Amino acid sequence: MGAEQETLLYVGTLDLFMKQIGRVVEWNGEQIAIFRDSGDNLYALENKNPHPKGGPLAEGIVSGHYLxxxxxxxxxxxxxxxxxxxxxxxxxxxxxxxxxxxxWIGA
Structure with a gap:
């Protein structure tokens, strides 16, 4: 038995993602916030705050690898x-x- 193949979604070129600013893409009915740190590292998270009152994360401020x-x-x-x-x-x-x-982002 082999490992499951990860499904990848093409979301654009690296230059579309501004440093320290979130960008939202939709995939299978979910909003995904993609962040680029001050380097060229990208991170993708569900655009949903885990706080009990919820809210989007894409407006967050990136510093290092923290939002x-x-x-x-x-x-x-x-x-x-x-x-x-x-x-x-x-x-x-x-x-x-x-x-x-x-x-590309994967699930």
């Missing part, structure tokens, strides 16, 4: 989706692949 949510002052690790202490929660994370300047 700072302006609505609730939460800090979220872009690599793992984990909300940092003292708050708790987790955001669904999608894999990102960059190949020849093209960006």
């Amino acid at each position: 700072y949510d302006p609505l609730y002052d939460w800090k979220i690790d872009l690599k793992t989706g984990l909300v940092q202490a003292p708050d708790t929660g987790q955001v669904k994370v999608y894999s990102v692949k960059i190949e020849d300047g093209n960006v």
